[in-house]
Amino acid sequence: MMSSGMNLITTAIAFATSVIFIVFICSRIICGRIRGSQSRQMFHTQSEIDLQQAEEQIRGLEPVVVAAIPALRFNSETFTYIEDTQCSICLGDYQEKQVLRIMPKCGHNFHLSCIDLWLRKQSTCPVCRLPLQDIGETKQIESCNI
Structure with missing residues (x-):
């Protein structure tokens, strides 16, 4: 009886570890995408500001x-x-x-x-x-x- 109880506990621990690992990986992917979209928005806004300043500074001759x-x-x-x-x-x-x-x-x-x-x-x-x-x-x- 001891061995079937141990198998059940080992299986439960392995299943729980797998679920925790999958949740960890999914949360890393989701957080990475959220950070990426925020940094892209910040970069896009910053690049627009840089382009506007560059256009204002570039002045040709009449x-x-x-x-x-x-x-x-x-x-x-x-x-x-x-x-x-x-x-x-x-x-x-x-x-x-x-x-x-x-x-x-x-x-x-x-x-x-x-x-x-x-x-x-x-x-x-x-x-x-x-x-x-x-x-x-x-x-x-x-x-x-x-």
């Missing part, structure tokens, strides 16, 4: 200011350095008689279409990041002095 930046036709004789014969934005080589814009402060040059597109969204030189914001103000002052 078309009038961009048009005031000097332009020049490319001529291989004029550009002596090999670095000067390639647009740093599109990485394309300059071809004869293409129109380039020359940044007034730093002297970097770019395809007209490449730099105009860049300056619609940014107000700095793409290479050295010098601000070009005060170009329009300088041009207005120069025109007043003439």
